[in-house]
Amino acid sequence: MFRNPVQILSSYNEIFGDTFRLYLGGLKEAIVTIDPSVIQHVLKTNSENYQKSEIQVKRMGHFLGKGLLTTHGEAWRTQRRLIQKGFDRTQLDALSSIMQDSLAESLRDFDRQAHSGPVDIYPQLMKITFAMVARSLFGARLKDEDIDRVSHTICTVQEFIVRQTLQPYLNPWFAVSGELRRHEDMRTRADAVLLQYIRKRRIEPPGHDLLQTLMDARYSDGEGMSDELILSESMQLLVAGHETSSNALSWLLYLLSSRSDCLERVRQEFDSVLGEAPLSYADVPKFEFATQVIQEGLRLYPPFWMIDRMAVADDRVGDLAIPRGSTVIVYVYGAHHAPRYWQNPENFDPERFTKANEKLRTPFTFLPFGGGPRGCIGGNYAMLQILMILCDLLRKYDFQLAPGQMIEARPMVILRPKHGIRMTFTNTIAPAPCIA
Numbered sequence: 395m396f397r398n399p400v401q402i403l404s405s406y407n408e409i410f411g412d413t414f415r416l417y418l419g420g421l422k423e424a425i426v427t428i429d430p431s432v433i434q435h436v437l438k439t440n441s442e443n444y445q446k447s448e449i450q451v452k453r454m455g456h457f458l459g460k461g462l463l464t465t466h467g468e469a470w471r472t473q474r475r476l477i478q479k480g481f482d483r484t485q486l487d488a489l490s491s492i493m494q495d496s497l498a499e500s501l502r503d504f505d506r507q508a509h510s511g512p513v514d515i516y517p518q519l520m521k522i523t524f525a526m527v528a529r530s531l532f533g534a535r536l537k538d539e540d541i542d543r544v545s546h547t548i549c550t551v552q553e554f555i556v557r558q559t560l561q562p563y564l565n566p567w568f569a570v571s572g573e574l575r576r577h578e579d580m581r582t583r584a585d586a587v588l589l590q591y592i593r594k595r596r597i598e599p600p601g602h603d604l605l606q607t608l609m610d611a612r613y614s615d616g617e618g619m620s621d622e623l624i625l626s627e628s629m630q631l632l633v634a635g636h637e638t639s640s641n642a643l644s645w646l647l648y649l650l651s652s653r654s655d656c657l658e659r660v661r662q663e664f665d666s667v668l669g670e671a672p673l674s675y676a677d678v679p680k681f682e683f684a685t686q687v688i689q690e691g692l693r694l695y696p697p698f699w700m701i702d703r704m705a706v707a708d709d710r711v712g713d714l715a716i717p718r719g720s721t722v723i724v725y726v727y728g729a730h731h732a733p734r735y736w737q738n739p740e741n742f743d744p745e746r747f748t749k750a751n752e753k754l755r756t757p758f759t760f761l762p763f764g765g766g767p768r769g770c771i772g773g774n775y776a777m778l779q780i781l782m783i784l785c786d787l788l789r790k791y792d793f794q795l796a797p798g799q800m801i802e803a804r805p806m807v808i809l810r811p812k813h814g815i816r817m818t819f820t821n822t823i824a825p826a827p828c829i830a
């Protein structure tokens with residue numbers, strides 16, 4: 395189960411149907427479901443009864459403090475309302491140029507790597523997307539070394555949280571051996587870096603970034619957020635946004651590398667909509683086919699392959715009794731690959747997402763961004779980011795999968811490529827000949 399949960403859960407779906415019960419670690423009851431009506435009930439209709447799981451609230455909360463990812467009820471609702479403004483249309487328009495500049499800078503580094511041989515696109519794309527999210531939050535002047543430090547801290551702390559969760563019997567050892575303290579100190583040092591930017595902004599002219607949205611937000615009594623709350627909300631946005639888009643992009647490039655027909659169509663769409671112009675949020679609705687391709691990539695490889703919740707009180711959906719305290723696992727990967735909801739589910743077929751076909755789809759069978767009130771706050775940002783990066787990569791490069799590698803998905807918190815994905819990149823426009 396720990397080695398390959400996707401394979402096991404999917405085989406249980408075949409044997410037991412859309413919903414089945416499982417005893418996690420032989421002890422704790424979990425209900426695993428791909429049934430759209432149960433998913434809708436848990437994530438949306440009766441979402442008040444389903445809290446985020448222990449890993450999110452307790453373990454992540456220990457390192458990340460209180461924020462969107464780690465709170466419930468009224469505290470969460472108030473913060474969500476305020477932070478949502480940072481992802482509305484006007485704000486995403488304003489962020490487009492910061493994102494584009496960050497991308498141009500990151501691609502200079504990527505270009506050097508690409509010229510020196512095949513690159514593992516996963517860490518490269520993670521670097522690119524993290525810098526974009528970090529600069530969207532803290533502004534274009536965020537220094538490279540600060541981005542690297544915070545990114546390193548988030549990756550290390552996240553890995554530690556996964557270890558704490560998968561091997562809970564080691565927690566006393568983590569405490570006495572100093573492992574826990576080492577990770578807490580790391581987090582404190584990253585906090586100090588980001589706090590500098592927050593305090594500086596209090597006395598500087600306003601920016602057009604998410605930090606400004608957080609600073610300008612006001613509660614009903616007219617008060618704003620404290621520096622510490624802004625820090626923990628920013629850190630949580632970085633955590634939620636740092637590995638998701640890069641993951642989606644990695645799988646997308648992998649899928650496109652064997653579908654030159656789709657690749658060319660996407661390239662032509664970028665050309666005809668934009669010419670040489672940079673992409674901004676206002677352009678997003680114009681990319682019909684590219685959006686279909688991204689959605690199909692997210693269907694086949696959903697970064698969050700499952701979403702877990704804990705029932706606060708006894709509940710019932712149709713015939714299914716959900717006792718208080720049980721974990722409900724919305725098995726996103728299973729829903730995306732179920733033959734009863736998708737024809738030839740293993741095929742890469744962007745036509746599934748044409749407007750006409752979308753109308754035929756059963757609701758709550760496609761959930762890359764979750765669903766209901768706790769669905770992804772950064773979904774539109776992520777689509778913009780993925781389109782921007784894809785557009786610039788396709789303008790600059792042709793790419794192929796490097797031979798002799800095994801591509802496999804590893805479902806940890808995120809559905810990562812287990813051994814990376816190595817690709818070779820060649821410039822689409824050959825450099826001008828050098829005339830002596």
Ligand code: HEM
Nearest residue numbers: 462634635638639642697698762763764768770771772776
């Ligand atoms: C392809 C990229 C992305 C995917 C697939 C994705 C997916 C998701 C999913 C499935 C959830 C719901 C989790 C749950 O219900 O337990 C979620 C929540 C969230 N996402 Fe994303 N996400 C992406 C990008 C981003 C980005 C770029 C940001 C921020 C810059 C972001 C910020 C958040 C936050 C803050 C939440 C928690 C919302 C809440 O609880 O109110 N995500 N995301």
